[in-house]
Amino acid sequence: MYAAFASVYDRLMADVDYTAWAAFYHALMERYGIPRGKVCECACGTGSLTIPLAKLGYQMTGVDLSADMLFEAAQKARREGIGIPFVKQDMRMLNLHRHMDAVLCTNDGINYLKDGEELTQFFTRAYETLREGGVLIMDLSTPYKLRNVLGDHFIGDETEDIAYLWQNRYHLQQRYVELNLAIFVRQQDETYTRIGEYQKQYEHEAAEIFDLLKTIGFERIGLFGDKRMEQPRDEENRWFITARKPVIPKE
Numbered sequence: 001m002y003a004a005f006a007s008v009y010d011r012l013m014a015d016v017d018y019t020a021w022a023a024f025y026h027a028l029m030e031r032y033g034i035p036r037g038k039v040c041e042c043a044c045g046t047g048s049l050t051i052p053l054a055k056l057g058y059q060m061t062g063v064d065l066s067a068d069m070l071f072e073a074a075q076k077a078r079r080e081g082i083g084i085p086f087v088k089q090d091m092r093m094l095n096l097h098r099h100m101d102a103v104l105c106t107n108d109g110i111n112y113l114k115d116g117e118e119l120t121q122f123f124t125r126a127y128e129t130l131r132e133g134g135v136l137i138m139d140l141s142t143p144y145k146l147r148n149v150l151g152d153h154f155i156g157d158e159t160e161d162i163a164y165l166w167q168n169r170y171h172l173q174q175r176y177v178e179l180n181l182a183i184f185v186r187q188q189d190e191t192y193t194r195i196g197e198y199q200k201q202y203e204h205e206a207a208e209i210f211d212l213l214k215t216i217g218f219e220r221i222g223l224f225g226d227k228r229m230e231q232p233r234d235e236e237n238r239w240f241i242t243a244r245k246p247v248i249p250k251e
Contacts, residue, residue, distance in 0.1 A: 022052035031148040032135040037101035042091040043109025047073030062086040092126035105138040111201040130245040137242045143203045145237040146177045161186040175203040218243035
């Protein structure tokens with residue numbers, strides 16, 4: 001479903017500072033004593049975080065459900081001269097051939113999991129994928145952002161060769177926001193091609209995530225504000241959550 005959307009995604013996200021985003025993930029991994037080792041990024045999309053993390057020295061693997069997003073990611077990595085394996089998988093059934101020092105779920109990947117059952121599926125697979133002492137790190141849009149920033153809002157913008165109309169609808173009872181995008185891409189003959197994109201992002205409370213992580217066996221669970229090593233503010237748009245797989249003492 002992302003075929004056409006994948007081809008324009010990076011142009012729509014051109015203002016995002018992925019270098020700073022990757023630097024904060026790096027700081028969180030250092031906080032947990034993770035060396036520049038093996039890291040799996042789930043929901044990696046077009047690799048805009050995967051590639052700068054690789055440049056920081058991590059042995060990256062990118063995982064995404066969309067083959068089209070992964071194609072764009074592989075092309076970008078190749079242009080940068082970086083060898084990164086990109087794997088088409090549903091992160092709820094994450095299955096890699098080696099253990100990882102860290103598993104990341106970036107850029108709202110968690111918000112596409114609709115309920116506790118799907119969160120549990122992913123957290124369990126992440127736990128099994130990690131080595132002892134490895135860390136799971138994720139970022140997600142907060143309930144405040146989904147309700148008040150995205151919510152029932154309309155957003156529109158236009159550049160020289162691309163324009164979009166973005167209409168959202170928040171569903172209070174079901175705790176999710178519908179995202180409807182109409183994207184218009186200018187062609188060489190001055191006509192425009194229309195790309196439609198429909199998504200849902202689900203609201204998750206931090207306490208709910210903490211309880212699930214603890215049940216699965218994670219420890220040292222942390223909650224941080226948006227790219228800040230401190231507790232989130234009341235009206236935070238993005239949370240970063242960290243959790244460690246315990247080291248079992250040897251007898």
